[in-house]
Amino acid sequence: MTPDLPTIWHWLDEVPDPEIPVISVVDLGIVRDVAWQGDTLEVAVTPTYSGCPATSVIAMDIETALYDRGIRNVRIKTQIAPPWTTDWLSDKGRAKLADYGIAPPSPAGGPDTCPRCGGTHLTRISQFGSTPCKAHWRCDDCLEPFDYFKCI
Amino acid sequence: MTDQSALFEYLLRLGDNTLVLGHRVSEWCGHAPVLEEDIALANSALDLIGQTQMWLGLAGEVEGAGRSADDLAMLRDVWDFRNLLLVEQPNGDFGQTLMRQCLFDAFHLELLTDLTRASDDRIAAIAAKALKEVTYHLDRSSETVIGLSDGTEESHRRMQAALDLLWPYVGEMFTPDAVDNAMHAAGIAPDLTALRTRFDTRIDAILAEATLTKPDSTYAQSGGKTGFRHSEHLGHMLTQMQWLQRAYPGATW
Known part of the structure; x- marks a missing residue:
């Protein structure tokens, strides 16, 4: 069948x-x-x-x-x-990314909140990250670095 | 020149530009001044090599002689390459690499923008895909050029020297020849004179913010995209890039 x-x-x-x-x-x-x-x-x-x-x-x-x-x-x-x-990322996919510690893409050109602590004081470290689809950011509240899924 | 052979030549130019620049940029892997820049350079190189696979893949299809993108990249010698002289220039210091990148990105972005409206759907599709990546490349290269130029006395001096060194390679991008004209007539390639105006607007704004002085010369080196005369650097680069296929012809992964 x-x-x-x-x-x-x-x-x-x-x-x-x-x-x-x-x-x-x-x-x-x-x-x-x-x-x-x-x-x-x-x-x-x-x-x-x-x-x-x-x-x-x-x-x-x-x-x-x-x-x-x-x-x-x-x-x-x-x-x-x-x-x-x-x-084209699904809503389910976006939520899972955030849970995993990767900030989902945002049309504003950068993450809204830190995927670890929810902090909003964020600094871009590099426009590129560990894979072509990600950029590297840091949370100035918890001081942890994190990946941001680039918005394209 | 038939339309088909002009199209093949034109696709080689597009693919060889991204291949040669992609390889040059990848030479930084493990050597950049800081880790973040190393990753950024490697990622940009990866985008360019990805674009090469599409352009040279299509070139092979158009040629119809059974050559793949890999065959075209790895089994041609220096005189068969059709890239601009600019992209084969050595990396120099980090500033020189980013200046070369910025000059190429500004041209590349305007070129791809026009190619998304090409009469050939296959070319329009590749251009639309590449344009997204190249927009990001120009953001980064222009920001870095501005940051380094409007930085310390030493970094400013180096960036001005890089601009002076590379400026004679800018003219070739906008000097049309028989292939460019045939592709323009076929509704594929843009009018390079109009493209130059847009390039100048972009570059003038970047250089002004960067506090750099644009060289007062229109002298243009030529011979890269026609394959008539590459600089000595390309052959040396190919001995590295094509080493495996030269030592073990036909080797597969």
């Missing part, structure tokens, strides 16, 4: 992002489309940053997860238009 698309989306929502494993690839907004083409499942994936080294790992993780669920023919299609935006 061919699994229906909502079931497949649910399975994909259990595939963690390899760099930030608390959120799924669906939370991240990089799975753009899932469709059956005959007996092949085509999954359209968009990269976050064009040079993100996690992209090929994500494609492999998606294929493996679907294979484990019994889907034998999977085709991962890279789709670059429209370009990925942090607007």
